[in-house]
Amino acid sequence: xxxxxxxxxxxxxxxxxxxxxxxxxxxxxxxxxxxxxxxxxxxxxxxxxxxxxxxxxxxxxxxxxxxxxxxxxxxxxxxxxxxxxxxxxxxxxxxxxxxxxxxxxxxxxxxxxxxxxxxxxxxxxxxxxxxxxxxxxxxxxxxxxxxxxxxxxxxxxxxxxxxxxxxxxxxxxxxxxxxxxxxxxxxxxxxxxxxxxxxxxxxxxxxxxxxxxxxxxxxxxxxxxxxxxxxxxxxxxxxxxxxxxxxxxxxxxxx
Amino acid sequence: xxxxxxxxxxxxxxxxxxxxxxxxxxxxxxxxxxxxxxxxxxxxxxxxxxxxxxxxxxxxxxxxxxxxxxxxxxxxxxxxxxxxxxxxxxxxxxxxxxxxxxxxxxxxxxxxxxxxxxxxxxxxxxxxxxxxxxxxxxxxxxxxxxxxxxxxxxxxxxxxxxxxxxxxxxxxxxxxxxxxxxxxxxxxxxxxxxxxxxxxxxxxxxxxxxxxxxxxxxxxxxxxxxxxxxxxxxxxxxxxxxxxxxxxxxxxxxxxxxxxxxxxxxxxxxxxxxxxxxxxxxxxxxxxxxxxxxxxxxxxxxxxxxxxxxxxxxxxxxxxxxxxxxxxxxxxxxxxxxxxxxxxxxxxxxxxxxxxxxxxxxxxxxxxxxxxxxxxxxxxxxxxxxxxxxxxxxxxxxxxxxxxxxxxxxxxxxxxx
Amino acid sequence: xxxxxxxxxxxxxxxxxxxxxxxxxxxxxxxxxxxxxxxxxxxxxxxxxxxxxxxxxxxxxxxxxxxxxxxxxxxxxxxxxxxxxxxxxxxxxxxxxxxxxxxxxxxxxxxxxxxxxxxxxxxxxxxxxxxxxxxxxxxxxxxxxxxxxxxxxxxxxxxxxxxxxxxxxxxxxxxxxxxxxxxxxxxxxxxxxxxxxxxxxxxxxxxxxxxxxxxxxxxxxxxxxxxxxxxxxxxx
Numbered sequence: 056x057x058x059x060x061x062x063x064x065x066x067x068x069x070x071x072x073x074x075x076x077x078x079x080x081x082x083x084x085x086x087x088x089x090x091x092x093x094x095x096x097x098x099x100x101x102x103x104x105x106x107x108x109x110x111x112x113x114x115x116x117x118x119x120x121x122x123x124x125x126x127x128x129x130x131x132x133x134x135x136x137x138x139x140x141x142x143x144x145x146x147x148x149x150x151x152x153x154x155x156x157x158x159x160x161x162x163x164x165x166x167x168x169x170x171x172x173x174x175x176x177x178x179x180x181x182x183x184x185x186x187x188x189x190x191x192x193x194x195x196x197x198x199x200x201x202x203x204x205x206x207x208x209x210x211x212x213x214x215x216x217x218x219x220x221x222x223x224x225x226x227x228x229x230x231x232x233x234x235x236x237x238x239x240x241x242x243x244x245x246x247x248x249x250x251x252x253x254x255x256x257x258x259x260x261x262x263x264x265x266x267x268x269x270x271x272x273x274x275x276x277x278x279x280x281x282x283x284x285x286x287x288x289x290x291x292x293x294x295x296x297x298x299x300x301x302x303x304x305x306x307x308x309x310x
Numbered sequence: 311x312x313x314x315x316x317x318x319x320x321x322x323x324x325x326x327x328x329x330x331x332x333x334x335x336x337x338x339x340x341x342x343x344x345x346x347x348x349x350x351x352x353x354x355x356x357x358x359x360x361x362x363x364x365x366x367x368x369x370x371x372x373x374x375x376x377x378x379x380x381x382x383x384x385x386x387x388x389x390x391x392x393x394x395x396x397x398x399x400x401x402x403x404x405x406x407x408x409x410x411x412x413x414x415x416x417x418x419x420x421x422x423x424x425x426x427x428x429x430x431x432x433x434x435x436x437x438x439x440x441x442x443x444x445x446x447x448x449x450x451x452x453x454x455x456x457x458x459x460x461x462x463x464x465x466x467x468x469x470x471x472x473x474x475x476x477x478x479x480x481x482x483x484x485x486x487x488x489x490x491x492x493x494x495x496x497x498x499x500x501x502x503x504x505x506x507x508x509x510x511x512x513x514x515x516x517x518x519x520x521x522x523x524x525x526x527x528x529x530x531x532x533x534x535x536x537x538x539x540x541x542x543x544x545x546x547x548x549x550x551x552x553x554x555x556x557x558x559x560x561x562x563x564x565x566x567x568x569x570x571x572x573x574x575x576x577x578x579x580x581x582x583x584x585x586x587x588x589x590x591x592x593x594x595x596x597x598x599x600x601x602x603x604x605x606x607x608x609x610x611x612x613x614x615x616x617x618x619x620x621x622x623x624x625x626x627x628x629x630x631x632x633x634x635x636x637x638x639x640x641x642x643x644x645x646x647x648x649x650x651x652x653x654x655x656x657x658x659x660x661x662x663x664x665x666x667x668x669x670x671x672x673x674x675x676x677x678x679x680x681x682x683x684x685x686x687x688x689x690x691x692x693x694x695x696x697x698x699x700x701x702x703x704x705x706x707x708x709x710x711x712x713x714x715x716x717x718x719x720x721x722x723x724x725x726x727x
Numbered sequence: 728x729x730x731x732x733x734x735x736x737x738x739x740x741x742x743x744x745x746x747x748x749x750x751x752x753x754x755x756x757x758x759x760x761x762x763x764x765x766x767x768x769x770x771x772x773x774x775x776x777x778x779x780x781x782x783x784x785x786x787x788x789x790x791x792x793x794x795x796x797x798x799x800x801x802x803x804x805x806x807x808x809x810x811x812x813x814x815x816x817x818x819x820x821x822x823x824x825x826x827x828x829x830x831x832x833x834x835x836x837x838x839x840x841x842x843x844x845x846x847x848x849x850x851x852x853x854x855x856x857x858x859x860x861x862x863x864x865x866x867x868x869x870x871x872x873x874x875x876x877x878x879x880x881x882x883x884x885x886x887x888x889x890x891x892x893x894x895x896x897x898x899x900x901x902x903x904x905x906x907x908x909x910x911x912x913x914x915x916x917x918x919x920x921x922x923x924x925x926x927x928x929x930x931x932x933x934x935x936x937x938x939x940x941x942x943x944x945x946x947x948x949x950x951x952x953x954x955x956x957x958x959x960x961x962x963x
Contacts, residue, residue, distance in 0.1 A: 058826050058827055058829070059827060061826075062823050062826075066812065066814070066815070069814065093610075096633070099693065102693060103693065103695075103698075106693075106695065107695055123813075124812070125810070126810035126811050126812050126813070127811075127812045129777070129806075129810055130810070130811060130812070130820075130824075131827065132775070132776070132777050133775050133777065133799065133802075133804040133806070134799055134800075134824065134827060134828060135796050135797050135798070135799040135800040135828065136796060136799075136827055137796050138796075217695050217696075218695055218696050218699070219696075221691050221694045221695070221696040221697070222696050224690075224691065225681070225688060225691060225696070228685050228687055228688050229685060232684070232685050236687075237687055240687055240690065241690070244690060250691075250694070253693060253694065254690060257692060257693065261564060261588075262612065262635065262692065264564050264565050264566055264568070264590045264612065265590060265612040265613075265635065265689060265692065266689050266690060266692065267566065267686045267687070267689050268686065268687070269686065269687035269689060269690045270689060270690065271566065273690065307779055308779075309738075309772070309777070309778040309779060310772070310777045310778070
């Protein structure tokens with residue numbers, strides 16, 4: 056796998072988009088820390104970028120890259136190489152480069168402008184989000200052979216997690232306003248990787264005091280040391296599950 | 311002019327009369343190698359008008375009761391220690407002055423509310439330049455009139471509210487002056503209940519467990535140029551009329567139930583020149599009427615101002631709202647308060663006629679603020695992309711936020727308060 | 728060497744392979760022929776493990792190829808249309824395959840030299856003509872001295888000289904005892920190479936015979952004519 060990974064990584068690095076992505080993240084982060092008068096505001100701006108751009112970029116770039124790797128996969132499959140190794144190498148290559156772009160682009164300004172506790176949390180969460188959406192990209196691109204459909208599915212997935220899911224949660228809030236549904240909602244929010252990441256970071260910021268009772272419930276369930284472990288396990292599940300399904304499908308795919 | 315000269319002569323005459331009556335006031339010295347080794351003995355030997363000069367040293371004399379009009383002067387901060395058992399100074403006479411002591415470790419029983427210094431039913435008492443450390447109550451006044459509490463440093467370090475008393479506690483008193491004190495680590499920094507016609511000026515209250523300033527049933531008071539920082543729940547002013555609040559700073563009262571200022575059942579008050587900086591809620595108004603708030607600064611608060619629907623006839627004019635997550639929220643649709651010529655940093659209107667006032671009215675209530683007010687758990691969606699979209703669309707086409715919640719003349723630039 | 732047992736493959740409703748049985752032996756050079764869409768390429772891909780059959784087994788050297796990849800080390804495959812990562816150069820593709828195979832034996836660089844690929848190592852794959860791409864495919868197929876060669880339309884798109892070079896190489900491999908499986912539409916091209924014929928139609932095996940047998944039974948001089956004769960007389 057390492058040998059294949061080498062070629063995948065080289066190929067992605069040659070692809071200028073990933074470098075452009077890192078530069079764009081850097082520009083956004085540096086400017087939001089530079090323009091806002093205090094670091095915590097800049098941090099919230101960066102948080103928005105992380106929660107929107109990182110998933111979108113990860114899922115789109117990965118989807119397109121997998122479709123474009125059709126030839127590469129075909130070429131390798133006729134050689135004595137395990138299919139799973141090809142798929143894992145592609146996944147690792149994409150994940151590592153998305154993480155690298157994120158850490159270089161957004162991680163460095165975060166480390167410089169905010170305190171380490173929050174910066175490390177943001178880096179961890181952003182990296183996990185990158186990998187999660189790469190994994191989702193693998194899932195959506197294995198489901199359909201058609202590139203346009205695959206990219207469409209990816210965008211829909213992103214839209215769902217970035218936007219529709221929250222709409223759904225809000226709808227539930229209003230439908231069940233008279234019931235004590237805090238715990239249910241907290242549990243539900245944890246089911247969306249973007250929401251879980253967002254709240255995990257918010258809990259570390261000053262604004263956590265504004266989250267009120269539900270925030271406190273969330274903090275108790277996911278903010279403590281054990282909760283943090285559970286949160287990261289949940290996020291890891293978002294990586295493993297889509298990727299595992301895609302891997303199973305890829306093993307049985309006709310090329 | 312003539313009248314005042316006559317008054318002056320009269321006063322001089324009265325003074326002579328008193329000095330004649332008591333004989334010449336003497337100064338009694340207390341300390342090692344002095345006439346008296348104990349303050350209690352010096353007190354017993356003193357008469358009204360005397361000055362008792364206490365030199366530096368450690369005095370563990372239990373409860374010292376002052377029942378004569380004397381001046382107690384400390385030299386180089388002599389230490390009066392209550393050994394965690396006794397109330398230290400009990401003032402039961404008028405015209406007493408306590409100056410320059412270090413008073414520490416008062417008793418802890420909650421039944422008698424022991425204080426470092428406690429004034430019982432007295433007038434014209436001055437407590438000045440003392441250091442009070444680790445007392446249950448710092449300075450406790452009951453039925454006190456015309457007393458001055460000035461430039462004292464009061465600190466305690468209890469962790470739990472119920473094991474700690476207040477820094478300056480005033481009950482059923484009148485015409486007090488609480489000036490220039492620094493109060494830290496008590497339950498409430500300054501506590502006023504049934505206190506009238508008093509002024510609280512230039513005090514600093516921070517890191518107190520509950521409130522920096524706690525006000526109840528205390529009418530016709532003013533607090534001016536005080537600094538309240540990082541108190542457990544901020545400042546609470548409740549069930550009170552005619553309070554003037556000017557030039558105070560309320561800073562960093564962060565927490566689930568912390569407020570810059572909590573107003574409950576307050577009426578006919580005037581707020582001006584106050585600064586609310588980084589509080590969870592700048593001002594929380596509940597059942598408060600006829601309050602005029604002008605030229606205040608609301609900077610970087612979670613909620614700048616929460617105006618419950620049971621508030622009426624309040625005027626909020628010429629304030630700066632900058633960097634708050636929510637500038638204003640309310641929990642109802644009916645609003646009978648007026649917003650006039652405030653500066654809102656979220657205002658996106660224009661000013662074609664260059665009169666420094668925006669040409670389009672501003673709706674300070676965001677849709678998300680309304681949602682959160684109706685449904686607090688929705689706060690969990692804070693900073694979600696969908697919320698930003700909702701807010702933007704509501705700005706363009708207001709449909710859910712109350713229509714009369716409006717500043718018709720929003721300022722284009724801040725007042726720099 | 729390769730045993731195909733009851734192989735079926737469905738693409739939706741289409742039966743690309745329908746219960747196919749074949750026995751392919753060492754040293755044979757087998758022409759896989761049939762009309763377009765008869766399942767030739769599917770069969771080849773099934774042998775290579777690129778297409779997973781819906782039913783049946785393929786035994787390579789006594790081992791089932793299911794869940795097995797190592798057997799492919801013995802196969803040289805030249806696809807009909809070689810598809811390569813577009814922004815890799817010829818040199819990089821060759822290096823990558825060598826790297827992935829991690830081959831320790833002597834490489835067969837005859838075709839590499841004869842096609843003069845050394846001069847074009849820096850050319851990107853997307854800029855190559857069909858013929859040059861085929862040259863790269865052919866070079867890769869023979870590079871590791873495989874025991875089995877699977878060539879899908881090997882001469883299509885190649886210029887006559889290159890075509891001859893490749894043919895010579897195929898014959899050399901055959902003489903070395905390799906099993907060679909060729910598909911081609913141009914039967915005349917295969918005339919002097921093949922030893923067996925497999926004729927497929929609609930995913931079914933129609934005929935699997937030695938060339939000599941075929942010629943004698945049909946009484947024709949060439950393979951092409953024998954096939955045409957067979958089809959006309961419909962004895963199959």
